[in-house]
Amino acid sequence: MFGTLLDYFIMRSLFQNLIGYLFLVSCSSAKDVPAFFTFGDSMVEVGNNNYLQTLAKANVSPFGIDFGKPTGRFTNGRTIFDILQQVLGFKNFTPPYLAPTTVGDMLLQGVNYASSAAGIFNITGFYFIMEAAAFALSQDTYLDRLISTLRLELETLYNLDARNIIFSNVGLIGCIPFQKGLHLVAKGSCAGKLNQLAEKYNEKLKILLEKLNIDLEGANFIYADTYRMLQDITQNYVSYGLYKYPTFLDLSFTSIYNLINNNSTWSVVFNRV
Numbered sequence: 001m002f003g004t005l006l007d008y009f010i011m012r013s014l015f016q017n018l019i020g021y022l023f024l025v026s027c028s029s030a031k032d033v034p035a036f037f038t039f040g041d042s043m044v045e046v047g048n049n050n051y052l053q054t055l056a057k058a059n060v061s062p063f064g065i066d067f068g069k070p071t072g073r074f075t076n077g078r079t080i081f082d083i084l085q086q087v088l089g090f091k092n093f094t095p096p097y098l099a100p101t102t103v104g105d106m107l108l109q110g111v112n113y114a115s116s117a118a119g120i121f122n123i124t125g126f127y128f129i130m131e132a133a134a135f136a137l138s139q140d141t142y143l144d145r146l147i148s149t150l151r152l153e154l155e156t157l158y159n160l161d162a163r164n165i166i167f168s169n170v171g172l173i174g175c176i177p178f179q180k181g182l183h184l185v186a187k188g189s190c191a192g193k194l195n196q197l198a199e200k201y202n203e204k205l206k207i208l209l210e211k212l213n214i215d216l217e218g219a220n221f222i223y224a225d226t227y228r229m230l231q232d233i234t235q236n237y238v239s240y241g242l243y244k245y246p247t248f249l250d251l252s253f254t255s256i257y258n259l260i261n262n263n264s265t266w267s268v269v270f271n272r273v
Contacts, residue, residue, distance in 0.1 A: 033088050035110035036081070037162075042116035044079045047072020049116050051098040056116040072096060074116060081112075120150050139197060147204045151212070158216050167209060168224040169202040172231060202227055 038044050042056070049057045050072045057072070064070035066077030073079055078086075082093050090109060095102045097111045157165065173179060174194035183191040202225075209221040233240055 033090075035108065036085055036088070036090065036094050037110045038081050038094060038112045038114055040114035041118050042074040043114075044081050044112070045072060045074060045096075045114040045116050046079065046082070046093065046112045047096040048098045048112070048114060051096070051100075052115070054117065058116070120146050120153070139200070143197075143201050143204055146201065147208050150205075151208055154208075154212060154221070155216070158212075158219055163218050164220045164222075166222045166224055167205075168226040169205055170198040171226045171229075172234065173198050175230070175234065198227060 042058070045058070047058075050059055058064070058074040059070045059072060061070065062076065064073060064076070067073075073082075078093075085093055092109070094110045094112045095106055097113050102111060154165070154167075172190060172195055174183075174191035174196075179191050179194055180189075183194075185191055206223050209223050212221050213219050
């Protein structure tokens with residue numbers, strides 16, 4: 001059943017956007033990057049789920065407190081791609097694809113397709129959990145199905161003329177507060193089996209991207225190792241200016257429930273430096 005949990009959070013690996021590596025390291029103007037498209041889950045969503053019938057929405061406080069109101073982003077302020085767009089010189093953030101105002105010239109700078117709780121499979125979340133349980137898939141079989149499905153999706157993007165794609169692997173899903181609570185791990189620890197599964201998936205993903213770069217003429221798939229980045233932050237947090245283990249990783253089920261249902265008393269830190 002570990003595979004079913006991976007699919008629920010698998011959009012960490014659809015943490016993609018269609019800009020090239022050379023643009024990222026050398027360009028400082030939006031004129032060098034004509035458009036910016038993002039695919040992903042809650043890590044990079046900017047409000048698509050506000051227009052869908054789903055419980056996975058970030059349209060309540062404290063989400064968006066740095067904007068002055070909720071925006072549909074699952075964060076206090078900008079996502080990593082919002083920041084990247086500003087670095088590249090874009091005047092505005094790319095809008096959610098489903099917003100009724102996303103029309104006309106707004107499409108020319110790209111759009112954001114990200115949707116919280118999305119996955120590689122069309123059937124994901126609890127629906128896929130039931131499907132996987134019914135067929136009793138092994139971890140390897142499940143991962144192979146993910147990779148084969150993902151290849152078809154990436155080939156579709158390539159056939160639509162996408163050539164430069166940054167693709168993030170799966171992060172430390174065993175350190176997500178909900179999963180830590182579900183698996184009853186000790187404070188300061190993570191659900192090791194889930195992280196091991198993520199590592200197995202990441203190995204297969206890296207091989208897939210290497211093959212695509214060989215098989216598809218002109219393709220430039222960049223493998224972004226989010227897993228190692230987050231691992232370094234949690235293990236070497238002092239070097240990032242944190243002087244104790246990040247306590248947000250140890251939120252209880254009650255804290256998560258209160259956050260989702262907006263029932264907590266919030267203590268807002270106004271100094272964002």
